[in-house]
Amino acid sequence: MIAVFNWLVFGMAGNLNYTFVLLTGISFWMLCILAIHQVKLSVEKNDSATIHQTILVFFVINILVSLTVYASIVWEIGQINPYRYQGNYQKYFIGTGDYIKGLTFDTSTTNAVISALGVIYFLFQRKNMLTLLCMIVLLLTGSNFTNLLLCCTLLYVFFFQSNKDQKSMIIICFVMLVTFLVKVSPQNNQYVTAAWQKVFNIQKRDKKNEKAAIPITERPDSVLTITERKEKFAQLYLDSINISLAKKNTKKPLPGTSITAGIMGRPVIPGDSIHTPKFQHRNDTNASEKKLVQFIKSNTDQLRISSHLLKQAKLPGKLVALQQTFRFFTQHPAKIFTGTGIGKFSSKLAFRATAMNLTGGYPAKLVYINDDFKSNHLDLYLFYFTDKDDYHSVMNSPNSTYDQLLSEYGLAGLLSFVIFYLVFFAKQVKKHAAAIPVILFMLGAFFIEYWFEQLSVVIFFELLILLNIKETTVNKNNATS
Known part of the structure; x- marks a missing residue:
């Protein structure tokens, strides 16, 4: 109208x-x-058991699809952690999560929000393994904003709507998030810090001294001026030439001589330096x-x-x-x-x-x-x-x-x-119902995207709410009868 x-x-x-x-x-x-x-x-x-079983099957398939994509990336690059792999012009690296789109094959953000809803859903269903698997998929997407929303929601659940076992699971989820940001993808941690500083206009102290202490070849392009980027490219080019010359000038053993493995050790072929152009983003x-x-x-x-x-x-x-x-x-x-x-x-x-x-x-x-x-x-x-x-x-x-x-x-x-x-x-929704954390999470998620035009996240959100309303109504009627 x-x-x-x-x-x-x-x-x-x-x-x-x-x-x-x-x-x-x-x-x-x-x-x-x-x-x-x-x-x-x-x-x-449909009865509630059938709907719960359908939701479970959906999440299992979504988890399998997400992990399969991750496994294909690992197979391609030959390393277990693509979030720190800078080869192939940083094709993956901090952007690895963009490839984890899940069953909807929409965007990684859609997969992140659905997986976060899965964490909340399975937490209240007391299915601990699926809770952790949904948390893993969420972390793999690298969606920092969704992580923040889920953390706020889980804090509410921790203090107001959880028993001892659920509190333990929430703590495990927090530990997983911290481990991911610190060990698996520290670049995401740096990105979150930078975004936080932008929002609150926080200036870094001794910025000039920090820049001077870090070699220009190790500083990201986003903090460099145009002149500094040219200098970085030239330095990387010279480094690659020096490595190439070093390989050519490596002395070969004379004919008839041999290297004793036990004394001299195994010959090592030097790998490419991460400062060469192919390890930089293009x-x-x-x-x-x-x-x-x-x-x-x-x-x-x-x-x-x-x-x-x-x-x-800014x-x-x-x-x-x-x-x-x-x-x-x-x-x-x-x-x-x-x-x-x-x-x-x-x-x-x-x-x-x-x-x-x-x-x-x-x-x-x-x-x-x-x-x-x-x-x-x-x-x-x-x-x-x-x-x-x-x-x-x-x-x-x-x-x-x-x-x-x-x-x-x-x-x-x-x-x-x-x-x-x-x-x-x-x-x-009744007081202390499992739908309350879902609603709280979606109140924040509506800031992320035009969800009503995607017919994915909103439909799943509505399914969880309507299912919870049905179950609480049935339980209330059974209690009064």
Whole structure:
């Protein structure tokens, strides 16, 4: 209703391209309604044991798929820990988790959120092995924001909704997380620290002295100037030449002589130095990124952030996106009640309608890019995702369900979501029910992505809540009868 109201009031009825966007957006919401209806029917018609068994099978398959992908990476590189493997131009390294997409084959973030829900679900089902396996899959995805949300949720469970055994499992999960960040993937730990410093504007002490103490070949490109990057490349090139010459000048044993293994030891062929170019990240611009760069060049006046005409704040992109939304409504207060309109500011549909394959395909003849979207969230997205791979992160993505509801549907849309969705579920859930931690976790997860347009995480969330409501209702009826 809100979307149709905006379509009529803002005079978009005569715009064929936007009308197609409107119909596409409405169809997405209809699918969401149909999905929760089908989930509700399934929960009502099937007994709880059957549903629990189905959920278990789903997670087992998801775990197997995730571990199989991880095993294939290990097989490819010949090392057990790809999170510290810098070979092949750092194809894996800190980005290894991006390949762990799970059964949905969507993104690693989707797998991370589903696995985190699995940790909570199996914790209350008292299936310790599956709890740990879901935690392992979550860690393998390398989703720091999801890890943070799960930690907050588990802390709530630890203090308010757990017995002795569950507390032990929560402690084990925390130990696994710390071990992963410290031993398996310390780069993720450094990334989290850097993001934390950006959010709270924390400056490093003795930054110049720290830089001077670390050789330029060991410092990441993200902290180097253009001149320093050139110097680093030259140094790595010279190092590779020196290694090559050293191999050629290695003295060979004279004919007729032999090396006694017990005295001289086994001859060792020196391996490649990690300072050589192939152990450094290579920022290749693929065809899709070239298309985005060309789009920026063609729209410099409206894309001031990605064109580097406007200095970008030192905050994560997700927080900057929220600032853009609030700033927009201060400049256009009349739109605060019903928003800008579906697909006009912050949604997967808005990105899809650009026909630049940002979130899937779209007919090129029906391209629609609203100016408000172009100069705000699209500009911000292009700034981060046409730059170095270091910036390609969930923290820098403008995607957020809350942002989508507020910017495109206004206060009416956001309040409708709170009252008719969140409050509805909250009222149905009993005190100390297992659904409470699931709801708390999803309240944070809605900041991560446009989940209603993916039909994956939200459907599973609704299944867990409706199943818990059914079980608590049955238990209450049995107790009173």
